[in-house]
Structure formats: C-alpha cells, structure tokens
Amino acid sequence: MTQPFELPHFYMPYPARLNPHLDEARAHSTEWAREMGMLEGSGIWAQADLEAHDYGLLCSYTHPDCDGPALSLITDWYVWVFFFDDHFLDMYKRTQDRAAGKAHLDRLPLFMPLDPATPVPEPENPVEAGLKDLWARTVPSMSVDWRRRFSVATEHLLNESMWELSNINEGRIANPVEYIEMRRKVGGAPWSAGLVEYATAEVPAAVAGTRPLRVLMETFSDAVHLRNDLFSYQREVEDEGENSNGVLVLETFFGCTTQEAAETVNDILTSRLHQFEHTALTEVPAVALEKGLTPDQVAAVAAYTGGLQDWQSGGHEWHMRSSRYMNKGARPGLPWQLLTGPGISAADVGALLASAAQERLRAYTHVPYQKVGPSVLPEFHMPYRLEVSPHLDDARLGLVGWSHRMGILEEGVWDEDRLAAADLALCSAGLDPDATPEALDLSAQWLAWGTYGDDYYPLMYGRRRDLAAARLTTARLSQCMPVEGEPALVPANALERGLVDLWARTTAGMTADQRRTLKAAVDSMTESWVWELSNQLQNRIPDPVDYLEMRRATFGSDLTLSLCRMGHGPAVPPEVYRSGPVRSLENAAIDYACLLNDIFSYQKEIEYEGEIHNAVLVVQNFFGVDQPAALGVVHDLTTQRMQQFEHVIENELPLLYDDFALSEAGRAAMDGYVLDLQNWLAGILNWHRNVDRYKAEWLDRRTHGFLPGRAPAPPVQLVG
Numbered sequence: 001m002t003q004p005f006e007l008p009h010f011y012m013p014y015p016a017r018l019n020p021h022l023d024e025a026r027a028h029s030t031e032w033a034r035e036m037g038m039l040e041g042s043g044i045w046a047q048a049d050l051e052a053h054d055y056g057l058l059c060s061y062t063h064p065d066c067d068g069p070a071l072s073l074i075t076d077w078y079v080w081v082f083f084f085d086d087h088f089l090d091m092y093k094r095t096q097d098r099a100a101g102k103a104h105l106d107r108l109p110l111f112m113p114l115d116p117a118t119p120v121p122e123p124e125n126p127v128e129a130g131l132k133d134l135w136a137r138t139v140p141s142m143s144v145d146w147r148r149r150f151s152v153a154t155e156h157l158l159n160e161s162m163w164e165l166s167n168i169n170e171g172r173i174a175n176p177v178e179y180i181e182m183r184r185k186v187g188g189a190p191w192s193a194g195l196v197e198y199a200t201a202e203v204p205a206a207v208a209g210t211r212p213l214r215v216l217m218e219t220f221s222d223a224v225h226l227r228n229d230l231f232s233y234q235r236e237v238e239d240e241g242e243n244s245n246g247v248l249v250l251e252t253f254f255g256c257t258t259q260e261a262a263e264t265v266n267d268i269l270t271s272r273l274h275q276f277e278h279t280a281l282t283e284v285p286a287v288a289l290e291k292g293l294t295p296d297q298v299a300a301v302a303a304y305t306g307g308l309q310d311w312q313s314g315g316h317e318w319h320m321r322s323s324r325y326m327n328k329g330a331r332p333g334l335p336w337q338l339l340t341g342p343g344i345s346a347a348d349v350g351a352l353l354a355s356a357a358q359e360r361l362r363a364y365t366h367v368p369y370q371k372v373g374p375s376v377l378p379e380f381h382m383p384y385r386l387e388v389s390p391h392l393d394d395a396r397l398g399l400v401g402w403s404h405r406m407g408i409l410e411e412g413v414w415d416e417d418r419l420a421a422a423d424l425a426l427c428s429a430g431l432d433p434d435a436t437p438e439a440l441d442l443s444a445q446w447l448a449w450g451t452y453g454d455d456y457y458p459l460m461y462g463r464r465r466d467l468a469a470a471r472l473t474t475a476r477l478s479q480c481m482p483v484e485g486e487p488a489l490v491p492a493n494a495l496e497r498g499l500v501d502l503w504a505r506t507t508a509g510m511t512a513d514q515r516r517t518l519k520a521a522v523d524s525m526t527e528s529w530v531w532e533l534s535n536q537l538q539n540r541i542p543d544p545v546d547y548l549e550m551r552r553a554t555f556g557s558d559l560t561l562s563l564c565r566m567g568h569g570p571a572v573p574p575e576v577y578r579s580g581p582v583r584s585l586e587n588a589a590i591d592y593a594c595l596l597n598d599i600f601s602y603q604k605e606i607e608y609e610g611e612i613h614n615a616v617l618v619v620q621n622f623f624g625v626d627q628p629a630a631l632g633v634v635h636d637l638t639t640q641r642m643q644q645f646e647h648v649i650e651n652e653l654p655l656l657y658d659d660f661a662l663s664e665a666g667r668a669a670m671d672g673y674v675l676d677l678q679n680w681l682a683g684i685l686n687w688h689r690n691v692d693r694y695k696a697e698w699l700d701r702r703t704h705g706f707l708p709g710r711a712p713a714p715p716v717q718l719v720g
Helices: 022-035 047-053 054-061 068-093 100-111 128-140 146-160 162-168 176-187 189-199 212-237 246-254 258-290 294-320 347-360 392-406 416-422 424-431 438-464 468-479 495-505 512-536 546-553 557-569 578-598 602-608 615-623 627-659 664-690 696-703
Strands: none
Touching: 022 047, 022 054, 022 068, 022 627, 047 495, 054 068, 054 294, 068 100, 068 128, 068 189, 068 557, 068 627, 100 128, 100 146, 146 176, 146 189, 146 438, 162 627, 176 189, 176 212, 176 246, 176 578, 176 627, 189 212, 212 258, 212 294, 246 258, 258 438, 392 416, 392 424, 392 495, 416 664, 424 438, 424 602, 424 664, 424 696, 438 468, 438 495, 438 512, 438 557, 468 495, 512 546, 512 557, 546 557, 557 578, 557 615, 557 664, 557 696, 578 602, 578 615, 578 627, 578 664, 602 615, 602 696, 615 627, 627 664
C-alpha cells in the first residue's frame, strides 16, 4: 500500500538502548495474554498478532535498565492497554455503540482500589481480567500517592475513549488545542509516565504536582503521541476511520496537504522535546531547591527524567520496527547514526544538526520594542448577546476609592488615568450583569488587583532582572490567603494590602475546601507571572503549547472560574466540574478570551512593552511567518474555540447530564453556570472593544514604564 506521506526527519537526541531481558518479557507476556483470554477465542487477537506487534520489544526499548520481573510486568501492562484499545475499537467504535461502551468503561475503575485489600468484582472479559491481575501485582510496591495518580491517568485513558467515539459518531475533527489536551488523556502517555516511575524511581509527592514535573510529563506525552500520529496515520485514518490523529487535525485546520501537515506535526513534536529539555535543565533544579528535596529525592527525579528520555528514544525505535505502523522509508533520528543509501553524505548530517540548532535558537532571537503599528482587529465570532449591569457607574466610582485605599494608585505603576483606561468595572458589568452592587464592586476590585499585579511584576522585577524578589513576593502573596483560620500576613505594599482585603471579604462564608480551591487559583496566577518573567529574562519566546496552557494561568482564568462556580452551590457535584466535557467547555471559553486579548494587545505588548508573551508573536516565531499571517491563524483559532464551546453545550452537556443522572436542580445550576460563561465571553469582547488600554492613541500618549518621577524603591522590606 502506498504511504500517504513521506515520514519526516525526527529530532531524537537520546540513543535507544535495549533491555537484556527482552526474550523473558516476550515469553512471559504471550503466556499472560493467553491466560487472561486475550488470544485464542477473544475475536480480537491471535498469537500471530501479538508477536507481530512485539510489545516485549517496545518495553525493552522504553525501559532498558529495569530487571526481568519488572520488565515482564510492564510489558503485561502494555499488552493490556493495546488490547483494550483494539477491543474498544471492535466492540464499540466500529459499532458506534455509545451506551455499551460507557457501561464497559464504568466498571473498570472498580478493579483499581487504592487499598489492595478492597474486594473487586469478578471479571467478565479479558480487559477486566487483565486489569485486576496487573493492579494486584503492581500497587504493593508503590505509595498511595502514586496509586492515586496512576489510577487517575488510567481512568482518563479509558474514559476519554468516549470522546473519540462521540467524534466518530458525529464525523467531527477536533481543533488543534482541543486535540492536544484530549490526546494526552486518551493517548495514554501520562499513564506510561507512571510506569516509568515504577521502572526507575517514584517522584516525591512534594514536587509531583508542581509545574516543572507536570511539564515534563506533558511534553513527554505530547511528543509520544505526535510521533505515534505520524507513524499510525495510515492505519488509523485510512483503515480504521479514526479522526483523532494530529496529522488529520492540522490538515483540516490549515487546509493544507497531508505532507505539509505531517511536517508541521513533526515541528511541534520537536518543539515539545526542546521544551522538555529546557524544563529539565532550568525549572526542575529550581523547584527541587525550593521544595528542599533531599539528595535521594533529587536522584529519584533525575532517574525519572532519564526514564522519560529512554521512553522517547525507545518508542521511536519500536515504531520504526513494529508491523503495527507505517514505517517504510523512516529516516534515522540520530544525526550521528551511520547513514547509508543513495544521496547520503556528510552534508546530510550537517543539515540535521543545523536544523535542530536553528529550531532551538529561533525562540531566543526576538528583537523587542519593534514598531508594529495599531493592532489589526478582525471580525470575532460572538454568538452571545451582551448585557451590562445597571450599577456600572457606581462600580467605577467605588473602584477608584478602593484603589486609593489599597495604595494601588500610589506606587508609581498606576494612576487614575491608567485605572480609567483599563475600566475594569466595565468588564465586571458585562461578565456579571445581574450582580448586586456589592458583588459587582468585589468583582471589579478582583479584576483591578489581578491586572495591577500583571503590570507590576514586569515593571518592578523584570527591569531589575530580579527573579528572586519576584519569587519572594509570590510566596508572600500566598500567605495573604489563610485557609484554616491562621493569621494573614501583615501587608507591606498595595498588592498584599489589596489581596488581604479581597480575600477576607470573598471567603467570609466559604468552607475550608472552597477557600483552598480559590487560593490555588490565585497562586496559579501569581506563579505564572514568575514564569513570564523567567522567559523575559532569557528573551525566550515560549513553545506554542506551553504558551497556550500557561496563558490560561496568566489571564487569571482559574480565579474567574472558581468565583463563577461558587455561585451555584452544592447542586452540581464536584465530579461534574471535573468531567471532560465541562473542562473542555471551560478551556474553550478561556482560550477564546486569552487569544482575543492577545490580538487586541499586540501593539501594546510588542511595541511599547517589549513583551514576548503574545499568541500572535508565538505563531510568527514558530511558523516563521509575518504578522498578518500569524493573526489569521490566531483568529481562526478563536473562531474554532468558540465553535467548540457551542458544540459542547449542544452535544456533550446533555449526554453528561444523563450520564451523571443530574437532578433538575443540578441541571438548572449547570445551565446557570453555562450562562455565566456566555456572559463572560460577551463581556470580555465588549470590554476589549471599548477600553482605552489597547487603543493606539492612548498608547502613544502614555509611556509604559513607571509613572514619571514616581518609580518605587526596590521592595527591600519583603524579607522573611
């Protein structure tokens, strides 16, 4: 069969190594699969299929250093997960039987109890039998923290198969942002990262949830999945009728050829590997120091990181050898490998090295403060009607008074003119048009505090290149938000004073869990400002995927969502908010607002502030295109994110309500939450269109530094 595209050059700097216990793992996994009922009589595999796929070879390449019993157990896990995938394809995807597929998935978590002593049901099929056996053999040697994380990753892998099935039923191809985040769950690489811990060393709980470790796992996952998409395009798209494939997603989004889409997928794959390396070398050591890890714990993180690298190189080698994939003409990924064949010369090796270096260095070559002219504003897709609170004028007056009382207008960063240019009361009046006067005041003050902080960090710490002081400020801000009744920090400046005031008024009637959730949302935002500063000091334009995901934090999205959710009481169970469709709905709305902001603020950020955190600039840098072309890509993405928001409301939420058997009160509360998000979207667009903050004439009149003659002294008082 003719291949639909030529496989690209792959960036793969880590040499693949083979575990010496390969034959032992092959023999063991064949007998285990037969014992679990996965071979003869299963209707899915025969022994010849299992041997051709050669999961023993996969695991021997991806886990080269573990002993024989560990390798056999890991190989059994991979036999199980691939059998699950093929079984789900035959039983539910090909038949498009959503109800039966959901019933099958609902039983599987019962076979993964956190306490191994918990009884489990009797297995009814090979998938259940395999999971029961594997869980019992694996968890005794791992901590409860690992069990919890691994069971969540396994459930995501299983449950998001319904997302794929729903898209197949509708003939729907995901947009690129949706695809990346959903592919992580359904593709199983976070699950694979858990098995890397089993094979190497368990990640200490103190750092397992931090950004650096999360990014290691996410970049590992994205690279694994995008590589798989390239090798499996022919089987999945042409044979199985799949539409969950990155090459197909980009082919559709850009309207380009399959070959062009494949090359772009490979560029993203390379960028994710570069991000992995950047995080491992810069962010992981910093978080280890910050969390006070012991030498043994640091060694565990290093072993885990090395294990993820081994998986990348080993997985690539297996894809080039397995009969499961399209791999004819696969080109070596290692530039120092011996290249043979017609046309191969030393120039080819040099070209590979030069290409990798050029892609890595491209992120560091931006020249700041380039004159770009007024931001070009396209026609935005906005299906929702704007409503504005009748209390807007009073909220404007109240915000000025509150800002003076907190000292926000006295530190040399903002004055009343800058506050008026931001008109954050207008934003609140559109986001929550039905708010009481008191609630509208509180909302506007939260927005002002967050926007002030976003302006304050680069001016106060970026110009001084003082990342340590920024981290100290962030730590102190976290102490301004007591959860269990501990005393709040005595505020030393306007940022702290404003947060102490807002926190006390907002959380007065909250439970400890609600306060904990809100605090995590604020912490996420303030920590993301430090991430921006770090990139700014390196003059490093972020990787596109990392940028989009961190943009949600820098925009304060978790804070907005937390405040929105708390207005709907206990009628909506927490697991509904955690579900795939609701997270998809929220992320689509957030991304629309963030990308919208980047389009409006392009001139302000690029020309006046020397910023590098702007989606239009990120696209310009990554694709090597000019501003109009990059704007077109970002605008198309805003449209698709809004269309996805609409799609989830129309197609996925009704099924979710039925799946969770939501009460009438729960459905009404969720409908109210959806309306809040719709008002949020309409209000955000209206605010951007009307405020002076992004308009060329205001930008020309006001420089974007400290107020003349009023630059504050370094915050030397912030110690301890």
